[in-house]
Amino acid sequence: MFNTQQPAVGLTDRHNRRFTYLRLSVTDACNFRCNYCLPDGYCPSEADKTKRPLSVTEIQTLVQAFADNGTRKIRITGGEPSLRRDLAEIIHVCKSVAGIETVALTSNGYRLNKRLDSYIEAGLDSINFSADSLKPETFKLITGRDKLDEVLAGIDRALDRGLTKVKVNAVLMREYNADEINNFLDFVREKPVTLRLIELMKTGDNHDFYNIQHVSGLGIQNRLLESGWLQVIRHPDAGPALEYTHPEYMGNIGLIMPYSKNFCDSCNRLRVSSTGDIHNCLFNEANGNLRPYLADLDNSHLSEYLRQVVLGKWQGHQLQQDFSGTTKNLAMLGG
Secondary structure (H helix, E strand, C coil): CCCCCCCCCCCECCCCCECCEEEEECCCCCCCCCCCCCCCCCCCCHHHHCCCCCCHHHHHHHHHHHHHCCCCEEEEECCCHHHCCCHHHHHHHHHHCCCCCEEEEECCCCCHHHHHHHHHHHCCCEEEEECCCCCHHHHHHHHCCCCHHHHHHHHHHHHHCCCCEEEEEEEECCCCCHHHHHHHHHHHHCCCCEEEEEECCCCCCCHHHHHHHCCCCHHHHHHHHHCCCEECCCCCCCCCCEEEECCCCCCEEEEECCCCCCCCCCCCEEEECCCCEEECCCCCCCCCECHHHHCCCCCHHHHHHHHHHHHHCCCCCCHHHCCCCCCCCHHHCCC
16 A cells, blocks of 8 residues: 655655656666676576567656656666667657656667767767776676777767766776776776766675675775865766766766665665566665556556655665665666
8 A cells, every 4th residue: 555645746755855867777688797797698587588678659658757747867777778779769759758858878888889879869968888897808707798899989989979978887896896996097087987986786696796796985985085086066866976076187986885874865766677667776676567557648647656656765775684675686777
């Protein structure tokens, strides 16, 4: 039974957090085999094989309902979203919805040097690449793919095309890239991107790996502050990263530290899986499925459902208690 308390404005929870940012997965399939996420590659269960991803029409209906409730930013995620041949159409549909100001994409990036132009022409505003190492041999060891050159070419292509919000994600791991901090800093010295160092998160399938590889971002944060880096004021629609800037660097450094105190206090985002499950938190059970509402020509029922679902959002995740909900791996909801 849903809580009957009504939100103050739009999608607002019982902790007075307003949700203007939707992370929309369009596929759970991925063509990388990252050791912290899908070390054995994409292996859908028999049940998963029968679930078709949301269609472009369903996505349009869904995004409209979120926009009607104050959502301004859509981030398209996977799995690897570029595996969908209709990705440019999905971007166009999202950007065409009244009220949506920003459409962003998170991708492993190796296909984007050739495909990025079509995505930008469809309305893409910003992009996050994944480069867990700047050493080709380590990149291959982490991802299972010898594709670093293609990823770096995609980053350069995004900059050449004039995208002003280009980010690069790197998941910190003790035995793989924790010694590359200087490399990451050198990378943003001459490149106007934000390189975000992300703490490894514990999911249903990686407990042993997490226990060996987790690196806290606090030491890096202290190093940045001691070296003259200054924290950037966070935009209301931004994600969870703490971002830092330095006058001697063209780019910025971001830190995502989910185990830090009060990490969830400023949460502004909801998640929808590729098959329409809504998740109030990455580390939670699915809070409902939106698909039955997407065939309804009257969006008011979906809007009301969304407003009710968000009232059940927890004050914070339960990672410290080793609870990761139904999140077996980050490919399920795009991290």
